[in-house]
Amino acid sequence: MSSADLSLEHHEFGEYVRRWLAENAPPPPPERLPITPIEVMTIGQRDYLQAWQRKCYDAGLVGADYPKDYGGHGNIGFQRIANQEMNRAGVPFLINIVGLSMAAPTILQHGTEEQKRKFIPGCLSGEEIWCQGFSEPGAGSDLANQRTSAVRLGDEWIVNGHKVWTSLGHFAKWMILVTRTSKDDKYNGLTYFLCPIEGHPGVTVRPLVKITGETGFNEVFFQDVRIPDAYRLDDVGKGWAVAMTTLLAERGASEGAGSGGGGGESAIRDLIALARGTWRNGLLAADDPVTRDAIMKRAIVAEGLRQNAKRARVPALCDHPMRLPLQQKLTGSEFQQDNARLGVEIAGAHSTLYKRDPRAPQAGHWPLAFLNSYGNTIAAGTNEIQRNILGERVLGLPKSK
Amino acid sequence: MSTTKTALRDFGFGQDEAMLRDMARKMLAERLPMERLRTLVAAAPEPVYDKGERPPWDEQLWAEIVALGWTGLAVGEAEGGSNISLVGIAGIVEEVGRHALPSPLIPTLMASLVLRAAGGDVACEILKRIAGGATASLAVTNDRGSWEPEDAPLVASEQGGDLVLHGEARFVQDAFKANILVGSAKLGDKLVLWAAKTNADGLSLQADHIHDLTRDQASVHFNGVRLGADSIVSRDGAEILKTAWPSLLVLVSADLCGASERLLQTTVDYAKERVQFDRPIGFFQAVKHPLVNAMVEIDRARSLLYHAAAEIVAGSGRAEIAAHMAKSAASDAAAFISDRAIQLHGGIGFTWEYGLHIYFKRNLHNQTLLGDGVHHRKKLADLLIGPVSTSPNLGRDPATS
Numbered sequence: 062m063s064s065a066d067l068s069l070e071h072h073e074f075g076e077y078v079r080r081w082l083a084e085n086a087p088p089p090p091p092e093r094l095p096i097t098p099i100e101v102m103t104i105g106q107r108d109y110l111q112a113w114q115r116k117c118y119d120a121g122l123v124g125a126d127y128p129k130d131y132g133g134h135g136n137i138g139f140q141r142i143a144n145q146e147m148n149r150a151g152v153p154f155l156i157n158i159v160g161l162s163m164a165a166p167t168i169l170q171h172g173t174e175e176q177k178r179k180f181i182p183g184c185l186s187g188e189e190i191w192c193q194g195f196s197e198p199g200a201g202s203d204l205a206n207q208r209t210s211a212v213r214l215g216d217e218w219i220v221n222g223h224k225v226w227t228s229l230g231h232f233a234k235w236m237i238l239v240t241r242t243s244k245d246d247k248y249n250g251l252t253y254f255l256c257p258i259e260g261h262p263g264v265t266v267r268p269l270v271k272i273t274g275e276t277g278f279n280e281v282f283f284q285d286v287r288i289p290d291a292y293r294l295d296d297v298g299k300g301w302a303v304a305m306t307t308l309l310a311e312r313g314a315s316e317g318a319g320s321g322g323g324g325g326e327s328a329i330r331d332l333i334a335l336a337r338g339t340w341r342n343g344l345l346a347a348d349d350p351v352t353r354d355a356i357m358k359r360a361i362v363a364e365g366l367r368q369n370a371k372r373a374r375v376p377a378l379c380d381h382p383m384r385l386p387l388q389q390k391l392t393g394s395e396f397q398q399d400n401a402r403l404g405v406e407i408a409g410a411h412s413t414l415y416k417r418d419p420r421a422p423q424a425g426h427w428p429l430a431f432l433n434s435y436g437n438t439i440a441a442g443t444n445e446i447q448r449n450i451l452g453e454r455v456l457g458l459p460k461s462k
Numbered sequence: 463m464s465t466t467k468t469a470l471r472d473f474g475f476g477q478d479e480a481m482l483r484d485m486a487r488k489m490l491a492e493r494l495p496m497e498r499l500r501t502l503v504a505a506a507p508e509p510v511y512d513k514g515e516r517p518p519w520d521e522q523l524w525a526e527i528v529a530l531g532w533t534g535l536a537v538g539e540a541e542g543g544s545n546i547s548l549v550g551i552a553g554i555v556e557e558v559g560r561h562a563l564p565s566p567l568i569p570t571l572m573a574s575l576v577l578r579a580a581g582g583d584v585a586c587e588i589l590k591r592i593a594g595g596a597t598a599s600l601a602v603t604n605d606r607g608s609w610e611p612e613d614a615p616l617v618a619s620e621q622g623g624d625l626v627l628h629g630e631a632r633f634v635q636d637a638f639k640a641n642i643l644v645g646s647a648k649l650g651d652k653l654v655l656w657a658a659k660t661n662a663d664g665l666s667l668q669a670d671h672i673h674d675l676t677r678d679q680a681s682v683h684f685n686g687v688r689l690g691a692d693s694i695v696s697r698d699g700a701e702i703l704k705t706a707w708p709s710l711l712v713l714v715s716a717d718l719c720g721a722s723e724r725l726l727q728t729t730v731d732y733a734k735e736r737v738q739f740d741r742p743i744g745f746f747q748a749v750k751h752p753l754v755n756a757m758v759e760i761d762r763a764r765s766l767l768y769h770a771a772a773e774i775v776a777g778s779g780r781a782e783i784a785a786h787m788a789k790s791a792a793s794d795a796a797a798f799i800s801d802r803a804i805q806l807h808g809g810i811g812f813t814w815e816y817g818l819h820i821y822f823k824r825n826l827h828n829q830t831l832l833g834d835g836v837h838h839r840k841k842l843a844d845l846l847i848g849p850v851s852t853s854p855n856l857g858r859d860p861a862t863s
């Protein structure tokens with residue numbers, strides 16, 4: 062197909078997605094939704110969001126690039142368009158974030174034919190929620206310092222250990238799990254599994270309470286948990302390389318199998334609306350020059366992120382192919398955090414109000430968003446680690462270890 | 463139905479634009495390596511700083527640049543120019559900034575863009591001369607250093623069919639390298655655009671004693687300069703200047719982006735080589751992380767630069783917004799990397815001989831030229847939030863007033 066045909070097809074798909082989203086925007090949720098998928102707490106929220114993902118999947122907005130054999134729609138290049146439109150439309154987010162942006166891309170790259178057919182469709186439709194079992198009490202930034210052990214016993218593996226900060230673990234059917242299968246080598250002694258969670262013998266999921274006072278993530282204990290060898294992803298000892306595939310996908314270096322929604326695009330409009338309705342030093346905050354300057358700084362970053370995404374696809378304007386993709390996690394999470402911090406500042410005294418206070422502006426959104434924003438500057442490799450990665454892989458500076 | 467035009471997906475930066483840019487990069491890297499730049503403009507501080515001489519520039523190199531047709535980059539084909547799009551020009555100007563080229567190129571491009579926005583016979587005649595190798599600069603800034611296009615520095619009066627100009631145009635860039643000045647003057651409640659030779663009767667240049675070693679700057683005195691019909695570009699120039707203004711911002715932003723990337727790479731190279739405490743200093747995160755932050759800022763500025771250029775080329779309604787964003791981001795990114803570049807080089811970076819100051823000063827000059835970050839965010843706020851309420855009852859809190 063010529064590139065002209067392709068861009069016409071892309072254009073038509075974009076039109077279709079816009080129309081579909083306009084006509085199929087879901088009814089308001091039965092209860093307040095959190096800001097991001099990793100904060101989903103209640104069964105009501107889960108059911109509502111799972112139904113929404115299913116609908117998007119059936120319409121071709123999720124798994125767009127994925128092969129038909131694995132439940133995808135087989136339209137290479139379409140996912141980016143769908144993601145963009147879902148972001149723009151201000152529709153709810155897709156709940157199965159670990160399935161879509163970590164498990165599916167990793168299985169697609171490292172899985173056997175049977176594994177791809179068995180696991181990917183549930184990631185895409187959202188029927189099977191996934192969680193990520195990487196972090197442990199002693200293995201955070203130093204991810205390779207894994208203690209959870211897997212020992213082979215015939216056709217099975219016996220797993221013992223302790224994972225922490227497991228987002229969505231309380232709803233998960235499956236976990237992408239990194240284990241230690243050899244103590245001889247820090248990096249080459251790791252093996253990666255697709256591990257059943259819900260109702261699986263020996264697995265205990267315990268909720269952890271976040272700084273907001275809400276639950277949201279978990280710790281997961283493994284006591285003589287049996288995993289069939291057929292659920293091992295890639296070779297024994299290759300777990301580090303497989304985990305790197307996951308991390309690259311997680312940090313936004315690829316389109317994944319679908320993402321978007323949640324209204325990230327409306328942040329600047331929301332800040333302006335807040336400033337128009339808030340008093341500051343006897344003036345509307347929207348008339349205060351310092352506040353105006355601060356909001357415009359945010360608007361410039363917002364546009365910068367959009368244009369970075371565009372420039373990343375123009376090789377002649379990129380000095381290093383990974384320079385922009387590897388910035389996404391860092392810049393995206395700090396963008397959200399800085400927006401929320403400014404919202405708190407503008408709301409002033411009103412930002413002292415918790416969401417259950419009937420007079421809290423925008424139902425308590427700003428201070429909660431600010432508190433929650435640290436989740437994303439810490440998770441998926443802290444932003445300090447992101448700066449190490451960028452400094453080392455892109456700028457070529459010596460490794461900090 | 464809105465008829466908003468939108469920019470191309472690759473910003474319109476295709477093979478031709480990349481080829482031109484690469485040619486410029488190669489030529490300037492060969493003809494103006496750091497060592498040559500340093501001996502050219504910074505052999506010793508005394509001539510420029512103590513004696514007030516104008517910084518030297520390479521007129522032989524300029525003759526070659528003219529032979530390449532660069533003065534005509536922004537001139538239409540009918541006038542003998544090469545009619546390169548603003549996106550392509552931005553690519554070339556980034557290289558000019560990267561090599562801190564002392565030359566009248568950017569002022570000449572600025573004057574060309576204003577003349578093109580004006581159109582008409584007079585403008586076309588001057589554009590023909592520019593395409594033929596004449597150099598030009600803008601005289602549009604008054605004694606207050608105002609960057610408002612409608613604040614003309616001069617007063618014009620009618621005498622017969624002629625105009626007579628009085629007053630002083632300040633901060634005229636590379637005036638001593640320019641053959642032609644294009645500027646604005648108040649004529650009653652209108653703003654006229656005129657063009658004059660720098661050797662015209664009644665016109666005198668007074669050199670400003672400036673920090674930047676890669677340009678000259680002048681105050682231009684108009685003591686009854688008489689201009690005939692062939693020098694009056696427009697008797698209603700306010701709209702024209704306003705239309706051309708975003709493209710002027712793009713040029714300065716491009717210079718800032720190129721120079722800033724050069725400073726980043728220079729500092730990264732130094733951080734890989736310089737060993738202290740038995741390690742290259744780039745190992746230390748107090749060195750590594752700020753360099754990553756600088757990269758993020760430069761990338762944002764660069765994406766916004768091509769976005770602005772593309773929106774202007776497309777004639778989109780968002781061009782003005784995009785240009786304010788680009789100049790604000792470029793000024794701030796430049797300020798940040800200039801600061802870190804000197805600091806992270808330690809003592810050597812503080813010396814005259816090492817030459818980092820050449821870039822520091824060029825950036826400092828360009829940061830403020832046509833308005834700094836705060837200026838452009840103020841403009842942006844007026845567009846995105848709306849003007850500050852002027853009526854006391856509109857913006858004031860009734861409770862406190």
Ligand SMILES: Cc1cc2nc3c(=O)[nH]c(=O)nc-3n(C[C@H](O)[C@H](O)[C@H](O)COP(=O)(O)OP(=O)(O)OC[C@H]3O[C@@H](n4cnc5c(N)ncnc54)[C@H](O)[C@@H]3O)c2cc1C
Nearest residue numbers: 193194195196201202226227228436439440441442443445
């Ligand atoms: C909301 C949330 C959700 C999460 N969800 C999941 C999940 O679903 N699955 C999962 O496996 N994990 C999850 N995590 C865990 C997350 O990946 C880790 O918290 C993260 O990698 C940091 O590890 P740590 O908490 O042990 O902090 P540490 O590694 O102990 O870091 C503490 C501080 O030291 C800094 N630091 C550490 N090493 C360096 C270094 N080399 N250079 C500079 N600074 C350094 C860190 O940046 C940080 O500021 C989640 C975390 C959060 C907050």
